Amino acid sequence: MRKWILVLTAMCLSITMAGCSNMAEQSSQENGQGVPEEDRTDETFTLRVSYWAQDKNGYLDAVDKKFKEKYPNATIEWDKLDEKNFAEATDSELTSGQAADILFTQKIKEYAKAGYLLDLSDQQWTQRMIDSAKQTVSYKGKTYGGALDVSTFGAYYNKTIFDSLQLQPPGTWDEFIALCARIKEAGISPILGGFKDTWTIQGAYLPIAATSEFLDNPDFEWDVYAGKAKIDGPEVNDALRKFQELAQGGFFNPDAMQIGYDESTQQFIDGKGAMQLMGSWTPGVVDSKTSGFNMGFFAIPDENGKTVMAAAPDKQVSINAKTLYAVEAKYLVSLLLDKEMLAIYSKNVALSAFKDVIAEYGNPAMKEVQRALQLHPTSINPGHLFTQSANAAISEALNRILSGKELTNELKEADENYIKDKASLIMD
Known part of the structure; x- marks a missing residue:
């Protein structure tokens, strides 16, 4: 992790x-x-x-x-x-x-x-x-x-595609799902993934998990350490449920598991997909490959329109x-x-x-990211205070979701691994 x-x-x-x-x-x-x-x-x-x-x-x-x-x-x-x-x-x-x-x-x-x-x-x-x-x-x-400085995560979108479909950034999670469905109906991949490079899965997961974990309890991962909360609890399960909703809805590109980050970025530039859920380096990477790409950014909201942004110094x-x-x-x-x-x-x-x-x-998208960081509460990257072994179990759950498999006991395993290895952590 x-x-x-x-x-x-x-x-x-x-x-x-x-x-x-x-x-x-x-x-x-x-x-x-x-x-x-x-x-x-x-x-x-x-x-x-x-x-x-x-x-x-x-x-x-x-x-x-x-x-x-x-x-x-x-x-x-x-x-x-x-x-x-x-x-x-x-x-x-x-x-x-x-x-x-x-x-x-x-x-x-x-x-x-x-x-x-x-x-x-x-x-x-x-x-x-x-x-x-x-x-x-x-x-x-x-x-x-x-x-x-910090890196953060969220949804980068092709404004040209959004304008052509008369779409606006969503205000709630349900609006986000509806937006993805509308883009898919238009024959365009809503979200581009390059999950052959497995680290990119975190780019799609972290902007969802930050809100799920830390909105109601900013001390969630500290509470796990103190034994007052579990990884296999409502917070992480909510993040996995939402990630699964995207995967089962067919909102990632069909070849997401076969291509890497570079290929998915090129597809984004070529207009084959409307969004990338990725880190704040995205505008710079796109600008280094092309000019005139009209990009926007929004933080991914929950059901009530609330957002916590993962922002790692x-x-x-x-x-x-x-x-x-x-x-x-x-x-x-x-x-x-x-x-x-x-x-x-x-x-x-x-x-x-x-x-x-x-x-x-x-790049105007960077201005939108900076405004979002100043507007929304921020958190550490989800999993930052989990053990490597616990995060490995969560990663296995994400891979199973993307492969169309049912989850088994991955989060239970994450808790067991965490307890076994928690002495390796440096906490406040």
């Missing part, structure tokens, strides 16, 4: 990049980070920042310039790690006591548990993050970092507990997470993990 979560998250980097933004010249006065002359210091020091983020818009330069307005004699050493092994490199440096002052990571809970990170709970920016980001960067009630920033410059490092992190700086970082690249960041996107 964790493997496909990381795969899905990493693919967000596929979003088409844009040129540098002139926003680097904008002031951060409105965020309380303008620097009066009396607050400047001539102290000489160096902060090392280990990161792997691709910076296409001048984000790091803008942060560096703003930081030196307060610390003109300081040096920021931007240490770019290899994207393929940054986690291993950071692990090694932390273990040996040689880690950077500021760390970009995806393992804040693990590092916080080990005592490697500085508690940042008192920082003002912590209140600006979306819910799922707060959960990801917290451990035992304390905040140890901030998330720059990708790049996270934290501070080494052993830094010699805690005050200065906190200020630098506040700049890295400043809304104007994050608007530079996010432009045509990423969806922000902060509610107040308004980024520019060339």
